[in-house]
Amino acid sequence: MRRSSKIAVAVAAVAAAALGVGLAPRSAEAATAASTFTVTANVLTACTIASTNITANYDPNATVATTQTGNVTLRCTRGTGYSVGLVSAHGWTMTNGADTLSYSILQGATTTPWTTASPVTGTNTGTFLVPINLVATLSIPPGQDVPGTVAGLPYTDTVTATVTF
Numbered sequence: 001m002r003r004s005s006k007i008a009v010a011v012a013a014v015a016a017a018a019l020g021v022g023l024a025p026r027s028a029e030a031a032t033a034a035s036t037f038t039v040t041a042n043v044l045t046a047c048t049i050a051s052t053n054i055t056a057n058y059d060p061n062a063t064v065a066t067t068q069t070g071n072v073t074l075r076c077t078r079g080t081g082y083s084v085g086l087v088s089a090h091g092w093t094m095t096n097g098a099d100t101l102s103y104s105i106l107q108g109a110t111t112t113p114w115t116t117a118s119p120v121t122g123t124n125t126g127t128f129l130v131p132i133n134l135v136a137t138l139s140i141p142p143g144q145d146v147p148g149t150v151a152g153l154p155y156t157d158t159v160t161a162t163v164t165f
Helices: 003-023
Strands: 047-051 066-076 081-088 093-096 099-102 104-107 120-123 132-140 159-164
Touching: 047 159, 066 081, 066 159, 081 132
Parallel strands: none
Antiparallel strands: 047 066, 066 132, 081 120, 081 159, 093 099, 104 132
16 A cells, blocks of 8 residues: 555544544533522511410408409511500409499509500510510409399400500
């Protein structure tokens, strides 16, 4: 074989090899792209409120006030300031028909009446999961001249507890 023929065969072999590589299937290459974003949450200042009923047995012959306790319970976001006021539907008077019995709700074990004008205030320094229990003390002054409860109908009033935060 002549030298030019050998070179031509070699060139043809190289060309075929190059052409074959170009025609061979490529291995799958994954393409990627990326994006970033910000995640944001606004923690709401919030409180929930619940309360328990208070029932007492009043003796008009007693010489001291009749007292009984209940609770107003809050769950507030940590760091939230709150103010809880109470309003009586009948002006701090329980009724049984035309008969009335005066009373007040006191702030815990104090002698301070709990009203909207004199609310219980504070700031939740604990966690939202731990309730804030505010003690409400029913106090019925002694010596009120009222007839006894008849036919299972007690003297009643409705008190609304409102939290402002």
